[in-house]
Amino acid sequence: MIDRLLQLTSSVNGERDVKLYSVIVHETETGYAQAFADDAYSKDMGYIDLEKIIFSSQIMAEWSDKRVWEKIKRGERFVNLTDV
Secondary structure, three states, rough: HHHHHHHHEOOOOOOOOOOOHHHHHHHEOOEEEEEEEHHOOOOOOOOOHHHHOOHHHHHHHHOOOOHHHHHHHHHEEEEEEOOO
């Protein structure tokens, strides 16, 4: 998901070569899981079908753009904000 979003994002502040290196998920107070970019495309890890990923209504309610996940799945480009 992160890699897809980065691929679809057009930068406006001079960012260059932004890419996914790894993702860390903190599972407990003392442990975590880490996956690297190559893991996402490894046959051994299995195919991740974006169409099968479902977010809860509470998570989606917190998005400023309620259609952002549909846009990502369709491959629509995003433009980074120039200010926050």
